[in-house]
Every structure is written in structure tokens, then in C-alpha cells.
Amino acid sequence: MTTNQGAEKAKVIEATNLVKNYGDRRAVDGISFTVHAGECFGLLGPNGAGKTTTFKMIYGSAQITSGELFVLGLNAKSHIQKIKSSIGVVPQENGLDPDFTALENLQIYANYFGIAEKAARDRAMELLSMMQLEDYAEKSIDTLSGGMKRRLTLARALISKPKLIFLDEPTTGLDPQARIWIWDELRSLQKQGTTLFLTTHYMEEAEELCDRLIIVNKGRTVAEGRPQELIESYVGREVVEFEIGPKEVEYFVSKIKDRFAYQVMRNRLKLFVRGQQTTRDAINEVSSQNVTMRKASLNDVFLKISGYELND
Amino acid sequence: MTNSFVKGFIADLFYFPKIGRGVHCIWQRNFLYFRQTIFTSITWIFVEPLLYLFALGYGLGRYVNQVEGLSYAEFIAPSMMATSGMFVAFFEGTYGTYTKLTRQNTYQTVILTPVSPDEVLIGEILWVTTKAFISVLSVAIVLTLMGLLPLAGIIPALGVLFLMCWVFASIGVWLASLAKSYEWFTYSQSGFIMPMSLFCGTYFPLSQLPKYLKYFSNILPLTHVMMSVRMFLHGEVTSMFLINIIYLIALGAIFTNLAAARFVRRLVF
Ligand SMILES: Nc1ncnc2c1ncn2[C@@H]1O[C@H](COP(=O)(O)OP(=O)(O)O)[C@@H](O)[C@H]1O
Ligand SMILES: [Mg+2]
Numbered sequence: 001m002t003t004n005q006g007a008e009k010a011k012v013i014e015a016t017n018l019v020k021n022y023g024d025r026r027a028v029d030g031i032s033f034t035v036h037a038g039e040c041f042g043l044l045g046p047n048g049a050g051k052t053t054t055f056k057m058i059y060g061s062a063q064i065t066s067g068e069l070f071v072l073g074l075n076a077k078s079h080i081q082k083i084k085s086s087i088g089v090v091p092q093e094n095g096l097d098p099d100f101t102a103l104e105n106l107q108i109y110a111n112y113f114g115i116a117e118k119a120a121r122d123r124a125m126e127l128l129s130m131m132q133l134e135d136y137a138e139k140s141i142d143t144l145s146g147g148m149k150r151r152l153t154l155a156r157a158l159i160s161k162p163k164l165i166f167l168d169e170p171t172t173g174l175d176p177q178a179r180i181w182i183w184d185e186l187r188s189l190q191k192q193g194t195t196l197f198l199t200t201h202y203m204e205e206a207e208e209l210c211d212r213l214i215i216v217n218k219g220r221t222v223a224e225g226r227p228q229e230l231i232e233s234y235v236g237r238e239v240v241e242f243e244i245g246p247k248e249v250e251y252f253v254s255k256i257k258d259r260f261a262y263q264v265m266r267n268r269l270k271l272f273v274r275g276q277q278t279t280r281d282a283i284n285e286v287s288s289q290n291v292t293m294r295k296a297s298l299n300d301v302f303l304k305i306s307g308y309e310l311n312d
Numbered sequence: 313m314t315n316s317f318v319k320g321f322i323a324d325l326f327y328f329p330k331i332g333r334g335v336h337c338i339w340q341r342n343f344l345y346f347r348q349t350i351f352t353s354i355t356w357i358f359v360e361p362l363l364y365l366f367a368l369g370y371g372l373g374r375y376v377n378q379v380e381g382l383s384y385a386e387f388i389a390p391s392m393m394a395t396s397g398m399f400v401a402f403f404e405g406t407y408g409t410y411t412k413l414t415r416q417n418t419y420q421t422v423i424l425t426p427v428s429p430d431e432v433l434i435g436e437i438l439w440v441t442t443k444a445f446i447s448v449l450s451v452a453i454v455l456t457l458m459g460l461l462p463l464a465g466i467i468p469a470l471g472v473l474f475l476m477c478w479v480f481a482s483i484g485v486w487l488a489s490l491a492k493s494y495e496w497f498t499y500s501q502s503g504f505i506m507p508m509s510l511f512c513g514t515y516f517p518l519s520q521l522p523k524y525l526k527y528f529s530n531i532l533p534l535t536h537v538m539m540s541v542r543m544f545l546h547g548e549v550t551s552m553f554l555i556n557i558i559y560l561i562a563l564g565a566i567f568t569n570l571a572a573a574r575f576v577r578r579l580v581f
Contacts, residue, residue, distance in 0.1 A: 060423065084426050093420075095417045095420050108341050
């Protein structure tokens with residue numbers, strides 16, 4: 001993370017005021033961001049926030065309603081085919097071809113990139129073993145588990161050795177082992193100099209992987225920065241959570257509201273500990289049977305920004 | 313409203329897809345799948361026309377003396393080739409393409425690569441054309457072995473049939489890119505393809521048709537296919553076949569452009 005500070009890094013993606021309408025419905029409502037070479041950049045937000053739609057505009061699977069978009073120095077509106085030859089994509093839906101085996105899926109995809117047959121086979125075998133799928137090379141797609149399919153999709157995205165990879169919710173629906181395994185794989189890709197751009201609605205995933213991120217909600221950017229900076233500026237270092245009766249909430253809120261940043265979630269009161277404050281200060285403010293202390297996380301940032309109510 | 317619809321339609325007519333090596337990749341993908349399922353495909357291709365031939369040629373044919381100087385089996389032999397190719401092109405173009413477009417999301421994945429939506433569409437049409445023509449060839453081989461096809465004139469006749477495969481492939485793919493459900497194809501099959509297979513000089517000469525139906529029949533692509541194929545196989549060759557061929561090429565080009573415009577808009581919107 002620290003290596004990214006200092007010298008100005010090359011801009012790999014520059015999006016300015018991206019807008020996408022599906023008919024009358026606005027899915028992306030003026031998003032701007034810049035992704036630098038070698039970093040892991042995150043697009044966070046709840047379901048329906050417009051993450052997938054933003055991605056699709058970047059790799060030419062959706063038309064851009066308005067805004068400016070440059071990828072690898074090329075205008076995405078006019079040079080999308082050229083852009084696509086230098087990127088790797090892990091879409092939200094794997095889109096593996098059920099008519100073929102795992103190996104054939106990779107070979108056919110390699111052919112789309114113009115990779116010669118022999119080289120494609122070698123590269124496919126190498127990727128299958130990297131993803132621990134060599135035993136499934138000749139198996140049809142339907143026989144693979146969810147985690148295996150995701151790994152195969154990642155292998156597919158790597159077939160052309162891209163320097164820029166898009167991952168749309170890389171670990172959604174996977175079990176914890178599979179998730180951690182993919183995280184490790186992504187970290188090692190980044191170490192080798194690959195730029196990663198991922199979307200997720202798991203805040204811990206973003207905290208774990210992303211150097212910088214934007215949080216989007218209802219098609220708009222609501223926050224932007226490094227995970228730690230965001231946590232410190234929006235919520236603080238630590239969180240103390242009290243379980244209290246609904247009637248007491250109002251009383252305690254009025255008591256602390258001038259001194260502490262806080263959030264009310266039904267019968268829970270969260271106090272955010274920041275600056276000179278200590279957790280002890282917070283604990284003493286509220287009497288409750290059930291108190292939890294923990295480090296503040298991106299989750300707290302997200303809930304603070306977008307509110308606790310379900311918004312779909 | 314209708315004005316903009318017409319303008320859109322005319323714009324689609326002149327949508328000429330830009331293509332490159334991606335077309336070949338798509339064709340190869342489909343060929344790879346075909347090769348794996350070749351036994352079922354080929355069996356089906358052989359068995360169906362044989363069923364027709366036995367039922368119509370030898371069953372019904374017993375009660376028919378001669379048609380235009382040919383035995384009934386000989387008379388319907390070219391129709392076997394044509395209808396087989398037409399059915400395969402239509403079936404593969406509609407159901408096959410629609411499945412890859414919707415249920416399997418095959419093309420959504422392909423366009424993540426340097427292969428463009430235009431190339432996907434053209435590759436698909438070329439593949440469907442190829443598969444349909446393979447069925448024409450298989451039927452031609454069977455019929456030749458049975459002595460029902462004269463070898464003279466077979467090459468230009470196959471050329472016309474290849475054009476026909478392209479025409480129905482592009483109509484099929486065009487429908488697939490418009491369709492909202494599989495039912496669309498059931499309707500177009502029973503309302504368009506089935507009747508066409510019967511009333512285009514396939515199982516009885518066009519001259520048997522009432523006058524107005526005859527005019528109507530002249531706009532159907534299969535009529536033009538049958539006219540020129542019969543001319544090359546059994547008739548005296550005159551320059552009339554040029555009209556048939558020009559008509560088929562025009563239809564193929566029109567539906568290819570319409571299909572491309574629709575397909576691309578459906579894939580990336
Ligand atoms: N193909 C589509 N047609 C119409 N609306 C769509 C389409 N895809 C997405 N949307 C809408 O756009 C919004 C953003 O969707 P999406 O980009 O998939 O969000 P996310 O990936 O963040 O969950 C949602 O409200 C969704 O319903
Ligand atoms: Mg999504």
C-alpha cells in the first residue's frame with residue numbers, strides 16, 4: 001500500500017461523470033474515478049448500486065449513455081475492441097460454456113484472443129494447475145462446484161496475461177475457504193504488477209484487498225479513499241455497541257450526541273471512538289446489559305453513509 | 313411513431329457489419345461442438361429425408377404416374393435436399409442461436425474478448441449456413457446412391473442450395489434476435505416454414521396452384537430455389553436462373569443486415 005504513495009502513477013482508467021440509463025431507469029448517475037497502474041481499486045456498494053453496470057460500460061458490454069471514459073489511454077467509446085484485447089474480465093455471472101469441458105472453455109477463449117493452438121493449450125494447462133483444477137480439465141462445466149467455476153472463470157480471464165483485470169464480485173456465494181483462496185490468488189497477481197479493479201458488497205473483502213476504493217449507492221459515489229482513511233474519517237478507530245431498549249435510545253442519544261459520532265440501529269446504539277477519545281469514555285456513557293467493543297470497519301462506514309434502512 | 317419505425321428499419325437494412333478474424337473463431341467454436349455431437353446430428357440428417365422418401369416417394373408415389381417426365385421419387389429428390397437444408401438452417405438459426413443468446417449467455421462471454429458483436433453474428437450465420445449445407449450434402453449423397461439424382465448439373469444445383477442455406481440461416485438468426493420466447497419459433501415454423509416446404513414446387517408442380525397462390529408463391533425464397541435447382545438437374549438451362557439467384561442473394565443480404573443490427577443492439581444496449 002505504501003508503495004503507491006509518492007510518485008504519480010500512470011492512470012489506467014479515467015472515468016468522468018459516467019451515466020447509464022436503461023430506458024427511463026438510471027442505473028449509474030454520474031460516477032467519476034481514476035485507477036492507477038498496479039493498484040487494487042474497489043467499487044463497493046449494495047445490490048443494485050450500479051457496480052455491474054459501471055463495469056459493463058468499461059468493457060463494452062453496455063453502451064455509455066454519457067460521460068467520458070478512457071481505459072489504458074484509449075477512448076472506450078471509439079476503441080473498445082482494442083481495449084478488450086488487453087484486459088481480463090471475471091463477470092458477475094461466470095458465463096462458462098456448458099457445451100464444453102473446463103479445458104475446452106479455456107482453449108476456445110484463448111482462440112478469441114488469437115493465441116495459437118499449442119500455446120493456448122500450454123497456457124490453459126498451466127492455469128488449470130494454478131487454480132488446482134487439473135483433475136477437472138476433461139470434466140464438463142456442470143460437474144464443477146460453485147468455487148471451481150469461479151476459479152475457472154478467473155483462469156479464463158488470465159489466459160491472455162492481461163495487465164488489467166476486472167472482477168465483478170469475485171467471491172460472492174463462495175464458502176470461506178474458497179474466498180480466502182481467491183484473495184490470496186488476487187494478492188499474488190497484484191504483486192506481479194497486475195492492476196486489479198473489483199466490485200464487491202463485502203466490506204471486509206474490500207478492506208482486505210483494496211488500496212483505494214469508492215463506495216457507490218443508487219448510482220452515485222458516496223465516499224472515496226483508502227480503506228483506513230475512510231474508516232478513520234467517517235467513524236473512527238473503534239466502535240462500542242450497546243444493546244438497549246427502544247425507549248432508552250432517545251435518552252442516551254441526547255446525552256452523547258454532542259460529543260460522540262453515533263448511529264442508531266433499531267435497539268442498538270453504536271458509538272464511534274475517534275481522536276482523543278478512548279473506548280473507556282464511551283463505555284461509561286451508556287448503561288447496557290450487552291456491550292461490544294471492536295475495531296471500526298468499512299462496514300460501519302458503509303452503514304453510516306448509506307443508512308441502516310433497506311433501500312431497494 | 314410509425315415514421316421513426318420505418319426510419320429505424322431502413323437504417324437497419326444498411327447496417328453492414330464490420331468483420332475480421334473473430335468470425336472464424338465463432339465458426340470454429342460451433343464446429344467443435346458439432347464434431348462432438350456428429351453422430352446424433354448426422355443420423356438425424358440422414359433419417360429424416362429417408363422417412364419422407366419412403367412415405368412419399370414409394371408410398372404415395374405408387375399412385376402417381378409421372379410428374380414432368382420423372383418418377384415421383386425422382387421428382388421429389390431435389391425437394392428432399394432443399395427442405396432438409398431449410399429446416400436445419402431455420403432450426404439451428406432460431407432455437408440454437410436463441411439458446412446461446414439467452415439461456416446459455418454464450419455471446420455475453422465472447423464479447424468480453426477482442427471478438428466483436430458483429431463478428432459473433434456473422435460467424436453464427438456462417439456456421440448455421442455450413443451446418444445446413446452439410447445436411448444438404450448428406451441428403452445428396454443418399455439420393456445419388458439411390459440413383460435418384462442425375463450427376464450432371466449437381467454442382468450448380470448445390471451452389472443454389474448453399475445460397476438457400478444462407479438465406480434461411482439469416483432469417484432464422486434475425487428471428488432469434490427479435491424473439492421474446494421460444495414460442496416465436498413454433499409459430500414461425502408452422503406458419504411460414506412448414507407451408508413453404510409444401511407449396512413451392514416441392515411435392516407437386518407450381519402449375520397446379522390456383523393463379524393467386526402462384527403469384528404469392530413467387531415471393532417465397534424456396535420457390536426460387538426449386539425453380540433453379542430443377543432447371544440445373546432436369547431442365548433446359550436458360551438465363552432465368554439468374555433472377556432466382558439475384559433474388560436469393562438480395563434476401564440473404566437484407567436479412568443478414570437486419571439480423572446484425574438487431575443482434576448487436578440486443579447484446580450491447
Ligand atoms: N439489463 C438491465 N435492464 C434494466 N435495468 C437494469 C439492467 N441491468 C441492471 N439494471 C438496473 O440497474 C441498477 C443497477 O444494477 P447493477 O449495475 O446490476 O447493480 P449492482 O451490480 O451494483 O448490483 C439496478 O436497479 C438494476 O435493476
Ligand atoms: Mg452486480
